[in-house]
Amino acid sequence: MTADFGERPERGPLNRQELARLVASDISPGSYVNLGIGRPTAVAEYLDVEDGITIHTENGMLGMGRIADEHERDEDLINAGKVPVTEHPGASYFHHADSFAMIRGGHLDLCVLGAYQVSRCGDLANWHKGEPDAIPAVGGAMDLAVGAREVFVMMSLFTASGESKIVPRCTCPLTGRRCVTRVYTDFAVFHIGPGGVAVRETYGITLGALESRLDVDLTPVPLMKPAAG
């Protein structure tokens, strides 16, 4: 283990707010970012306006602001989760084909998505649990997975029954192949690359204990934070 590896067994695992704050601190100033429905939405609360980060929502807007207050609610101004939001100065609106051209065309620096599973090579499963009676619904997840320059995943590391969601191979239907570059979880932050899965930090668990609960090989990486972090 390297000296600056971020192992923090003495504290508890990250709660949702701490996780959102950690992801926000890793987003480079000036980025164009899409935040998925669910956990990733909370990241917006921790982004500093001064950093010039622009939020894209796939239903046709750049420069999305915070969730609307009661008196600001407008049915024509909603986010991808259909929640009323506000607009930042400099915002723009565009139609759906342009919005997804922006995504697939590689113009978004980053998207942050939730997931059911991530494989050791960065395959993402987040749209369908594979249950035979489920009604399939994909939304924009597959477009974001193939289009954004980087894909961060935010999720709890373990299922309710204690199984790791980082897996050798996804058993849930795939959203995209080899697209995830980082996974932020309550117990650890992982970087995924050609060399496999590397652990950057742990929370409430030692690296050894983490390795024993995951069915993939792990390597520690030196703690790397962007300058603004």
Added chain:
Amino acid sequence: MRSVSVSTPDDAVAEVENGSTVLVGGFGPAGQPFELLDALCRQGARELTIVSNNAGSGDSGLAALLAAGQVGRVICSFPRQADSWVFDRLYRAGRVELEVVPQGTLAERLRAAGAGIGAFYCPTGAGTLLARGKESRVIDGRDHVLEFPIHGDVALIKAARADTVGNLVYRKTARNFAPVMAAAARRTVVQVGSLGEVGSIDPEAVVTPGIYVDCVVPVGDQAQRVIA
């Protein structure tokens, strides 16, 4: 310039035939043409194929059309929502077919229809369940899936304002699929909050040019509906 026809909701949808493919604008409630959908319920055309991002929520709009038994097939990206009980019930009863399409591919297939594109290779969905049975090809080292256009017999959309030659402007995220649907259908019907004289919209601000619009239906102030 050619003037568009100005109509009531009922007259605008009177000629929708059984078995038509109807492109319905909107992303959730934003941009959904509720007044035109209500008129289509009254008109009663059946065995419709609906192309829209969602498959209705609550009991109004698209959900009401589904509940009336007028829809045989839905092509959409995201049918499952907390309040999509009408679609859920019909789907589980085997009374409506579903084709799920990734949202960007749905938009691009509509765009392709309006732009005269025969088909296109798209990386979205490659290697997933949604690419099954589709032709694929490696381009620049990356898997792509062949996707075909979606043409509509009629498009029902909503805009904020129109002029008498059919130029349209939208409001905020209510724009969503409307511009690509307007171009993808043989006949496009637009419900609008207000209808102005020709020249009342700055040509630089026109989002959908009137060439794509056949019929405008003024429905009065339709913005700022309070949502739950």
